[in-house]
Amino acid sequence: MSMGSDMYRQQILDHYKNPRNYGELDDATFSHVGENPLCGDAIRVDVKLADDGETIEHVSFEGDGCAISQASASMFSGELRGKTLEELDAMDRDDVIDLLGVDISPVRVKCAVLAEKVAQDGAAIYQGEKEDMDMTTTEE
Amino acid sequence: MLTLETLPTVMSTQRAESLDVERVREDFPILDRQVGGDVSNPGAGPDDTTPLVYLDNGATSQTPERVIDAISKYYREYNANVHRGVHHLSQEASIAYEAAHDRLAEFVGAGGREEMVFTKNTTEAMNLIAYSWGLEELGPGDDVVLTEMEHHASLVTWQQIAKRTGAEVKYIAIDDDGRLDMDHARELIGEDTEMVSVVHVSNVLGTVNPIADLADLAHEHDSYIFADGAQAVPNRPVDVEELDVDFYAFSGHKMCGPTGIGCLYGRKSILEEIQPFLYGGDMIRKVTFEESTWNELPWKFEAGTPLIAQGVALAEAADYLEEIGMERIQRHETELADYAMEQLEGFDDIEIYGPPRGEDRSGLVSFNLDSVHAHDLASIMNDYAVAIRAGDHCTQPLHETLGTAASARASFYLYNTREEVDTLVEAIDSARQLFA
Numbered sequence: 158m159s160m161g162s163d164m165y166r167q168q169i170l171d172h173y174k175n176p177r178n179y180g181e182l183d184d185a186t187f188s189h190v191g192e193n194p195l196c197g198d199a200i201r202v203d204v205k206l207a208d209d210g211e212t213i214e215h216v217s218f219e220g221d222g223c224a225i226s227q228a229s230a231s232m233f234s235g236e237l238r239g240k241t242l243e244e245l246d247a248m249d250r251d252d253v254i255d256l257l258g259v260d261i262s263p264v265r266v267k268c269a270v271l272a273e274k275v276a277q278d279g280a281a282i283y284q285g286e287k288e289d290m291d292m293t294t295t296e297e
Numbered sequence: 298m299l300t301l302e303t304l305p306t307v308m309s310t311q312r313a314e315s316l317d318v319e320r321v322r323e324d325f326p327i328l329d330r331q332v333g334g335d336v337s338n339p340g341a342g343p344d345d346t347t348p349l350v351y352l353d354n355g356a357t358s359q360t361p362e363r364v365i366d367a368i369s370k371y372y373r374e375y376n377a378n379v380h381r382g383v384h385h386l387s388q389e390a391s392i393a394y395e396a397a398h399d400r401l402a403e404f405v406g407a408g409g410r411e412e413m414v415f416t417k418n419t420t421e422a423m424n425l426i427a428y429s430w431g432l433e434e435l436g437p438g439d440d441v442v443l444t445e446m447e448h449h450a451s452l453v454t455w456q457q458i459a460k461r462t463g464a465e466v467k468y469i470a471i472d473d474d475g476r477l478d479m480d481h482a483r484e485l486i487g488e489d490t491e492m493v494s495v496v497h498v499s500n501v502l503g504t505v506n507p508i509a510d511l512a513d514l515a516h517e518h519d520s521y522i523f524a525d526g527a528q529a530v531p532n533r534p535v536d537v538e539e540l541d542v543d544f545y546a547f548s549g550h551k552m553c554g555p556t557g558i559g560c561l562y563g564r565k566s567i568l569e570e571i572q573p574f575l576y577g578g579d580m581i582r583k584v585t586f587e588e589s590t591w592n593e594l595p596w597k598f599e600a601g602t603p604l605i606a607q608g609v610a611l612a613e614a615a616d617y618l619e620e621i622g623m624e625r626i627q628r629h630e631t632e633l634a635d636y637a638m639e640q641l642e643g644f645d646d647i648e649i650y651g652p653p654r655g656e657d658r659s660g661l662v663s664f665n666l667d668s669v670h671a672h673d674l675a676s677i678m679n680d681y682a683v684a685i686r687a688g689d690h691c692t693q694p695l696h697e698t699l700g701t702a703a704s705a706r707a708s709f710y711l712y713n714t715r716e717e718v719d720t721l722v723e724a725i726d727s728a729r730q731l732f733a
Contacts, residue, residue: 164676165731174732195688196672197702222702223670224732263336265676 163259165224172228177235178217185217189279191293193271195264198222200230202275204237204283211241218272225257225265230272232256242280248273267295316621316629322712324361324617327351332682347682350717355500355661355708356686357550358531360614364553367613371606378602380579394605397612398595404615405526405545406536407562411594414561414568415604419527420450422546422561423494425574425598426523427458431492433572437463440489442520444469444477444506445698446499449691451525455494464491471698475502475651482514490520497535497545498528501690501706502651503634503658505529512541521567527551528659532630532710534623537562549607554614558607561598568594575600626711630660633709633718637662640722646729650699661708663690666725668732671703677731678705681724683717 182188182203190201200220207214216234220227236256237245250270254261261269274293281287322328328351334344351359371393377386379394398410407413416422435441441455445468459466467485470478477495486493493515498505508524515522523544529535531552537545542562549558573580573591577600582590591597618626638654641647646667652658666674675687686706689696696702707721 165673170732196670197689223672225673225676262676262679265672268672 164261164265166259169224169228169257169259172231173224176218176227176231178215178231180217180219182215182217187279187283189275189282189293190291191271191275191278191295193222193226193267193295195267195295196223196226198226198268198271200226200271200275202230202234202272202279204276204279206242211243213237213240213242213245216276220272222271223265223268225261225268226271229253229257229269233272233276237276242284245280246277248277271295314622314625316625316711318629318712318714321621322714324363325359325712326362326365327359328712333680350681350683350720352707352709352713352717352721353684353686354531354551354710354713355528355690355706357556358553358710359712360555361553361617363617364555364610364614367610368555368606371609376606379605380596390605393609394603397608400612400615401560402562404619405530405547405560405562406538408538408565411565412562412568414563414595414598415608416546416559416561416598417557417604418550418559419525419546419548420454420559422544422559423451423454423523423525425561426544426563426571427454429571429574429598430521430567431455431458431464432462435459435462435464435491438489439464439491440485440487441466441492441494442469442482442485442490442515443467443493444495445471446475446477446502446504446692446695447494447496448500448525448527449693450527451494451496451523452692452694455492468694469495471502471504471695474653475499475504477504477506479507479510482511486511486514486518486520488518490515490518492521492523494523494525496525496528498526498533498659499651499695500528500661501663501692501695501704503661503663504652505533505657505659508540508542512543516541528661531618531626532623532659533627543567549611549614552611552614553617554611555607558604558611560611565594568598573597573600577601579603621711627660629711630709630713631658633713633715634658634660634662636715637707637709637718637721640718641725644729647725650704660710661706663704663706665701665704666729669728671701671705673732674705674725674728677728678721678724681720681727683721683724685721 185203186206188203192199202218205215216237218230253273278293330349331345332349333347334342375386375389377390379391398413402413469482512522521543524542526547530547543564545562550556580600582592648665650663671687678685688703
């Protein structure tokens with residue numbers, strides 16, 4: 158067998174089967190939803206900001222979809238805690254792929270970056286930098 | 298096992314001699330490929346170490362050497378534009394291109410080249426009729442009847458034409474095993490029906506629809522019928538006159554031909570009446586600054602420089618398939634799908650879609666494994682170099698009916714083997730264990 162199954166290393170499978178930060182945040186500052194039409198992945202991300210209005214205090218998510226999208230959301234939600242909205246905005250797809258720690262095949266990158274894009278769009282809408290939209294999608 | 302009394306169609310194909318797969322495989326150079334390395338450089342590379350198991354034939358089929366040679370021969374020896382040169386090469390190209398229409402017409406039982414239009418693919422053939430006929434003829438109060446198992450090629454096309462004309466689209470329901478509900482068809486097809494547009498063989502369920510019966514129903518109510526044969530022509534004998542359809546479309550790349558070419562069969566009397574779809578060179582007879590008149594069939598529907606290399610190569614593909622025998626291909630595919638279903642049915646955590654084994658169905662199996670998303674499954678299959686399709690297969694509404702966003706599909710063709718089915722099942726098992 159070739160190298161590809163690296164994509165499903167234990168850590169990813171663990172986050173998929175036992176997602177962290179899963180559920181709804183009652184006191185979220187903002188929430189946003191998104192989907193990846195390729196796999197039919199869907200996700201909602203809730204973010205609660207600290208009193209300074211900039212620092213992310215807590216993140217949770219709920220979703221349904223492939224292992225890559227859901228494990229990525231689980232890992233990413235933990236990573237965001239303590240970051241500022243500016244830091245969130247500055248993140249790109251490589252940050253998520255580093256976080257996952259595996260090679261993501263090109264067609265599956267859209268799955269991996271879904272949570273990140275949803276969080277970034279949610280933050281931009283909250284700050285008035287982006288017009289409100291029904292949902293984020295990771296299809297080009 | 299199969300009982301012959303209940304299976305007239307399968308029975309007739311069992312008379313065909315079985316296929317020498319090992320010999321067939323030698324005709325397809327790509328089947329020697331190994332994969333697994335860097336995908337950013339197309340073609341074989343040093344890190345490709347796992348032998349390819351290609352089970353995505355419903356998406357596109359592989360190309361035999363002689364079809365590749367036909368393309369190569371065209372460009373090496375007689376590449377020229379058709380219908381506009383008196384020079385030698387242009388005459389050679391024109392004769393070959395026109396003969397390709399005759400060949401494809403014959404392949405599906407059409408009357409001749411006048412009834413065989415070359416298009417880009419099945420989707421464009423569908424759009425051609427939807428724009429040329431539908432946009433002109435449909436209006437409020439008219440119905441277009443489709444099925445719940447339509448591919449987006451026909452579903453989206455008629456949906457959008459209906460929006461523009463005020464016509465209504467209605468969908469014939471399917472039962473739990475993915476067969477058309479013919480009682481519902483009889484309810485829906487009525488006085489207001491102007492077009493019945495149905496898929497001949499479902500690209501997800503493998504269902505073979507009763508096209509001739511639907512044609513009778515349509516014609517009883519003075520409606521046209523358009524059958525989408527993209528998943529039928531590659532793997533079973535098709536005769537448009539026997540099916541009694543008004544329009545029939547299929548794609549070259551799913552039947553050992555090149556990409557970029559599809560075929561539209563249309564009844565001559567109808568094609569003569571309807572307006573062209575695309576305008577431009579070659580499709581005209583006489584042009585003035587004010588007016589134009591149209592060329593004869595089928596050229597009236599082939600504007601601009603047509604698909605010359607693809608056309609002659611597709612004719613070669615038709616020769617190739619016919620020499621092997623469409624009934625043999627159908628039988629081989631059916632046996633492989635049966636074998637795959639038999640293996641998969643042994644697992645409680647696998648749901649298979651479509652009609653049960655033993656019924657007339659095409660050589661594909663769509664399924665889901667409980668614990669593993671179809672895309673994860675396809676990624677893990679890829680580790681075994683097993684190429685399958687995962688997703689909605691251009692049938693999002695059908696997947697909604699099935700209650701899932703995505704499914705995995707293995708689709709077989711004349712060069713696939715039982716050993717490849719075994720590799721598929723092994724790879725599914727390893728995915729199951731990985732996610733357990």
